[in-house]
Amino acid sequence: MRTVNEEAHLKPAIQFDNSYARLPGAFYALQKPTPVAKPELIRINEGLAELLGIDAQWLASEQGVQMVAGNSIPEGAEPLSAAYAGHQFGGWNPQLGDGRAVLLGEVIGRDSLRYDIQLKGAGRTPWSRGGDGRSPLGPVLREYVVSEAMHSLRIPTSRSLAAVSSGEQVYREEVLPGAVLCRVARSHIRIGTFQYFAARKDTDSLERLTQHVINRHYPELAGSDSPALALLQAAIDRQVSLVTKWQMVGFIHGVMNTDNMLLSGETIDYGPCAFLDDYQADKVFSSIDSGGRYAYQNQPGIAHWNLMQLAQCLLSLIRQHFDSDDAAVEATQSVLDAFPALYSNEYQRLANLKFGFAESLAGDDELVKDWFELLAAHSLDFTLSFRRLYELAEPTLAADHSIVHLFEFPETMTPWLQRWRKRFDADSDPSARAATMRTNNPALIARNHLVEQAINEATETQNYGLFNQLVDALQTPFDYQRNSLPDRLLRPPLAEEVVRRTFCGT
Numbered sequence: 001m002r003t004v005n006e007e008a009h010l011k012p013a014i015q016f017d018n019s020y021a022r023l024p025g026a027f028y029a030l031q032k033p034t035p036v037a038k039p040e041l042i043r044i045n046e047g048l049a050e051l052l053g054i055d056a057q058w059l060a061s062e063q064g065v066q067m068v069a070g071n072s073i074p075e076g077a078e079p080l081s082a083a084y085a086g087h088q089f090g091g092w093n094p095q096l097g098d099g100r101a102v103l104l105g106e107v108i109g110r111d112s113l114r115y116d117i118q119l120k121g122a123g124r125t126p127w128s129r130g131g132d133g134r135s136p137l138g139p140v141l142r143e144y145v146v147s148e149a150m151h152s153l154r155i156p157t158s159r160s161l162a163a164v165s166s167g168e169q170v171y172r173e174e175v176l177p178g179a180v181l182c183r184v185a186r187s188h189i190r191i192g193t194f195q196y197f198a199a200r201k202d203t204d205s206l207e208r209l210t211q212h213v214i215n216r217h218y219p220e221l222a223g224s225d226s227p228a229l230a231l232l233q234a235a236i237d238r239q240v241s242l243v244t245k246w247q248m249v250g251f252i253h254g255v256m257n258t259d260n261m262l263l264s265g266e267t268i269d270y271g272p273c274a275f276l277d278d279y280q281a282d283k284v285f286s287s288i289d290s291g292g293r294y295a296y297q298n299q300p301g302i303a304h305w306n307l308m309q310l311a312q313c314l315l316s317l318i319r320q321h322f323d324s325d326d327a328a329v330e331a332t333q334s335v336l337d338a339f340p341a342l343y344s345n346e347y348q349r350l351a352n353l354k355f356g357f358a359e360s361l362a363g364d365d366e367l368v369k370d371w372f373e374l375l376a377a378h379s380l381d382f383t384l385s386f387r388r389l390y391e392l393a394e395p396t397l398a399a400d401h402s403i404v405h406l407f408e409f410p411e412t413m414t415p416w417l418q419r420w421r422k423r424f425d426a427d428s429d430p431s432a433r434a435a436t437m438r439t440n441n442p443a444l445i446a447r448n449h450l451v452e453q454a455i456n457e458a459t460e461t462q463n464y465g466l467f468n469q470l471v472d473a474l475q476t477p478f479d480y481q482r483n484s485l486p487d488r489l490l491r492p493p494l495a496e497e498v499v500r501r502t503f504c505g506t
């Protein structure tokens with residue numbers, strides 16, 4: 001067997017193919033990462049490395065760690081920071097851009113899909129404004145844990161390939177250890193990327209960007225009558241699919257600005273995100289979301305609003321394929337207006353999987369509404385309520401696969417549970433539906449208090465034990481076996497553990 005070093009001489013460690021770097025210069029600034037003082041590996045993601053054709057052993061080696069830290073540029077990389085704009089909390093910002101991120105390049109994965117490999121916290125760029133281009137350790141760990149947890153929940157998301165500590169301090173309200181995250185996504189093209197060019201009336205770049213996104217994410221649209229309109233429709237479909245999935249696991253993104261919404265339909269930016277513990281429709285965690293703009297129940301409406309901004313950008317291209325401006329506007333509007341119906345259809349479809357219904361019947365809306373009202377009224381845990389409901393659909397479930405020692409419905413839920421049972425029995429094939437419920441009602445989510453505790457232990461005492469335990473356990477959120485998982489990872493927070501506020505941590 002060859003050693004890692006010998007292998008490195010034979011072929012580049014990463015087979016880059018950089019399509020974004022081939023776009024015109026207006027799309028980015030060429031920007032190398034700024035080296036850090038003393039990089040040390042925190043964790044690598046072996047499964048993801050394998051998907052990307054990167055040798056995990058190499059990635060964990062000195063050379064790999066140097067790359068993740070930004071201290072060495074791998075062969076074939078063309079580092080750049082992308083330009084974008086965006087609406088932040090509804091307020092327009094014409095120039096944001098990668099202020100602390102550098103795209104090393106792209107690879108074609110073993111699944112034949114193209115992936116960006118980006119370093120976050122890689123130093124200042126032309127878009128840094130007043131920022132230092134760095135990231136504290138906490139946000140890196142949060143993004144690693146939560147993005148990988150989302151992936152295991154089958155929710156499209158950017159992923160975490162590796163994290164390293166930098167050996168440097170970053171200065172926020174306090175002095176914190178620094179870190180770099182190696183992030184992977186199908187692309188980092190945002191609604192804000194379109195807004196950047198639209199605001200500059202740069203139609204040529206908009207056209208190039210539209211083509212690039214279609215080639216990359218929606219190749220089936222290439223021959224459309226109006227590619228831009230088809231792209232809008234496709235982006236709407238993917239956001240509907242994404243946000244309904246968030247709602248189903250009680251995920252609150254927390255900062256749904258237009259620069260944080262990807263055309264690929266993946267979740268990005270794990271800043272102030274959090275999962276619901278007890279169910280509350282108007283729940284907000286983010287310390288900077290004082291108006292509750294990005295509250296749990298507002299997420300679909302905000303997605304719609306963001307897509308309107310995308311539509312606005314695409315309108316000049318859509319016009320080219322219509323006889324009149326009015327006709328173009330009307331067609332665009334009708335695509336946008338379909339959002340609420342698409343959303344509620346998809347919501348209902350996914351809710352059926354969680355409640356164990358084969359198809360929608362009259363009266364289901366009422367049943368679902370009452371469920372959530374009861375959860376809210378009794379401050380019941382969102383995740384464990386659904387998981388326990390699944391267990392009720394599977395009466396032969398072995399005791400050591402049940403969460404009943406941690407959660408049981410209160411007496412007051414009995415009438416509702418009887419209604420649900422009757423409804424459940426009305427469909428055929430109960431065991432198939434129970435199996436579906438199991439894989440749609442996770443036992444395990446990335447609980448806010450555990451993520452916070454893992455971050456605190458790593459930050460204060462360099463203890464990564466809980467961080468690693470969480471990342472490992474969250475890979476199989478739908479399996480529960482009492483002996484293989486401490487109750488602590490499963491149960492809701494105790495009163496003194498509840499996290500009420502999350503912070504962007506930029």
Ligand code: AMP
Pocket residue numbers: 096097098099100101127128129130131132133134135259260269271504506
């Ligand atoms: P975010 O809150 O991560 O969506 O970031 C919003 C904008 O602020 C983006 O343009 C980021 O690149 C930029 N930004 C965030 N943190 C920093 C930092 N530490 N240094 C420079 N730019 C930053």
Ligand code: MG
Pocket residue numbers: 259260269
């Ligand atoms: Mg962002």
